[in-house]
Amino acid sequence: MTKKTTSRPTRKAASPRKAKPSKRWLGLLFKLFIVAVVLLAGVLIYLDAVVQEKFSGKRWTVPAKVYARPLELFAGQKLNKQDFLTELNALGYRNETSASSAGAVSVNGNTVELHTRGFQFYEGAEPAQAVRVRFSGGSVASLTKANGSPLAVARLEPLLVGGLYPAHQEDRILIRLDQVPELLPQALIAVEDRDFYQHHGVSLKSIARALWVNTSSGSLRQGGSTLTQQLVKNFFLTNERTLTRKVTEALMSVLIELHYSKEEILEAYLNEVFLGQDGQRAVHGFGLASQYFFSRPLAELKLQQIALLVAMVKGPSYYNPRRQPERALERRNLVINLLAEQGIVDEQQAEQAKKTPLGITKRGSLANTTYPGFLDLVKRQLREDYRDQDLTEEGLSIFTSFDPILQRKAEESLTQTYKQLAGRKGIDEVESAVVVSNPETGEVLALLGSRQPRYAGFNRALDAVRPIGSLIKPAVYLTALEQPSQYTLTHYLQDETFSVKSRNGQVWTPQNYDRKEHGTVFLYQGLAQSYNLSTAKLGLEMGVPRVLNTVRRLGVERDWPAYPSMLLGAGSLSPIEVADMYQTIANGGFNTPLRAIRSVLNAEGEPLGRYPYSIEQRFDAGAIYLTQEAMRRVMTEGTGRSVYNRVPDSTVLAGKTGTSNDLRDSWFAGFGQDLLAVVWMGRDDNGQTPLTGASGALQVWANFMQQAAPRSLNMSPPDNIVTVWVDAYSGLGSAKDCPGAVQMPYIRGSEPLPGESCDKPTSLPAPVESVKSWIRSWLN
Secondary structure, eight states, X not given: OOOOOOOOOOOOOOOOOOOXXXXXXXXXXXXXXHHHHHHHHHHXXXXXXXXXXXXXXXXXXXXXXXXXXXXXXXXXXXXOHHHHHHHHHHTTOEEOSXXXXXXXXXXXXXXXXXXXOOEEETTEEEOOOEEEEEEETTEEEEEEETTSOBOSOEEOOOOEEEEEOOTTOEEOOXXXXXXXXXXXXXXXXXXXXXXXXXXXXXXXXXXXXXXXXXXXXTSOOOOOOOHHHHHHHHHTXXXXXXXXXXXXXXXXXXXXXXXXXXXXXXXXXXXXXXXXXXXXXXXXXXXHHHHHHHSSOGGGOOHHHHHHHHHHTTOTTTTOTTTOHHHHHHHHHHHHHHHHHTTSSOHHHHHHHHTSOOOOOOTTSTTSOOOHHHHHHHHHHHTTTSOHHHHHHBOOEEEEOOOHHHHHHHHHHHHHHHHHHTTSTTGGGOEEEEEEEOTTTOBEEEEESSSSTTOXXXXXXXXXXXXXXXXXXHHHHHHHHTOTTTOOTTOEEEEOOOOEEOTTSOEEOOOOTTSOOOEEEEHHHHHHTTOHHHHHHHHHHHOHHHHHHHHHXXXXXXXOOOOGGGGGTOSEXXXXXXXXXXXXXXXXXXXXXXXXXXXXXXXXXOEEEEOOOOOEEOSOHHHHHHHHHHHHHHXXXXXXXXXXXXXXXXXXXXXXXXXXXXXOEEEEEEEOSSOEEEEEEEOTTOOOOSOOTTTTHHHHHHHHHHHHOOOOOOOOOOTTEEEEEEETTTOOBOOTTSTTXXXXXXXXXXXXXXXXXXXXOSSOOSOHHHHHHHHHHHHO
């Protein structure tokens, strides 16, 4: 039997199932999420490193601060009350009925009571203290403590006269949180970030509130950034408005909050926030802003002043109180109202504060300015010992010899003289430079590099190298007077025309300014009257190289060729080089190189270096004394006699006029006991001016000395000087009671034999008019 087979239907091979699309996307998204997390982690790690590196290290590059000399007070000091009050105003002292707190001053007649602020000097800390200063005439009559007990000396904090800024021109005065008025952080948080102590870098509440206000008003009226975010933007980022920057800002804000306390963040904000622009200098932080707008330390600000600075955070340019005072006042009062609403101040305080004016110091006043000419000198001297990076980033404190009172007097003298000269043809094109120093220490006290005091360009005091004309003559006469066996002040000189032929065949024929000859004159008259002929003859007798060696000993380091014309000032110097040269004459033959810096502290207040003055005797005291005597006569009977139209006749001064060829340069250099000043006037293009040394530079000098009131030059003769009676006509020895007999100084051994009678010699070697002038000088 055949089996019946049944056939089963064959199954087709199963085809693979297709994955659902949602699962594929989920896998892809998961991978992207992992990548994003990795990338975000990398970004966070990078941002965290950036935050910690900068925030934990040196957060700011702080420019060096340059300070004036501190004003020292003691009984008997030469200082008038008005100058004292001017400096207190520059330092930002507040006029109050009672000087009960630091920075306050009270004036009652000739008595000034003040509470000093104290300061960290090179030698140590000067404590804050209450003192009473009584003035009489032009000096301090007494100095006592507030309780009336005598005080030997008190020292004010020095005036900040400028800074040495980095390339980005940022500036700030670093402050600690415990140094600021308690009201400042309270006001800042109330206005800028009410939830500062609750959020962790980013405030969702603030963002929502800002979103609601902006949406409701239809315009961008409020931001949602926290103080931490503002700090991040200023500290790390730019001002570009992109989503990437905002996200970065938020992330870095959270990271900062993770690592640092609220107090550290707030302190950093107080030092970093941008609050204004002073020309090219950016004003950062409340410490500097307080000085910039109010000329006083942050700790001394009152409610209305703190409110103004906080108000400016929103827009330093828009609410600039100097340019937009009405807008700034409205914003300030809005901040005060907000503080009252939140109970930070009471209503009475708020109303009283709103009634006060802005109280901003004026731009360009002594209280708010810089001195570019003097700062240029400071920079040059500092660069001998410090790198530029140290000077612009390390927060050094540079203490100098700068005297703001004398600087102001020099500026006023220059302005006054130009007003007096107004109308002279070409005077508008004439520039100027002034250098003032202390003859005994060589310290530069004031310096002007231009007729415009705030001009920060070409510094003529340091860099205008011009022919000095007759300013060279004291060196010629000093060279002669160092040889007492041959030359005395009454040695006869011939002021007559002559010519000198050089090796190359050129002929030099000097002339006097008045184009006249003056015959036989005394040696001292050649200098007093600035005669070219007699001076040149004297210099040639001694030899030009010998005279130039005297110039080098006086402090001039230039290598001039030994041409005869050098005897009449063909050589060129800058005003500060002239001051260096005259410094040696003024200081009795002791060379004291000019300096502007006294000491340097680092950012922590630790001493870095001192700059003591050096001194070297280079000339015999007797020869210098006789040179000073001849230069004194320049002032009493010679080319400088117009000075006594302004300065009291009793003030003994010495000096010399200088005029270069064709009236291209007007010079005067002179000194009293405690002040030496050099003035130059001329054109930058070396063109002709309408001025001689006497009609130009001397007038600036006289105006300055009238205001500065220098002490009389001490003409006490050194041990090797004797004073004898001589006949005014002949210079021969004379009896004391003879008519016209005068006293004359000589180096011992060079004096004429004493006269025994009053008989006149038959021949008179000195011109009658010159001798009459000399007699009048002595008898008066």
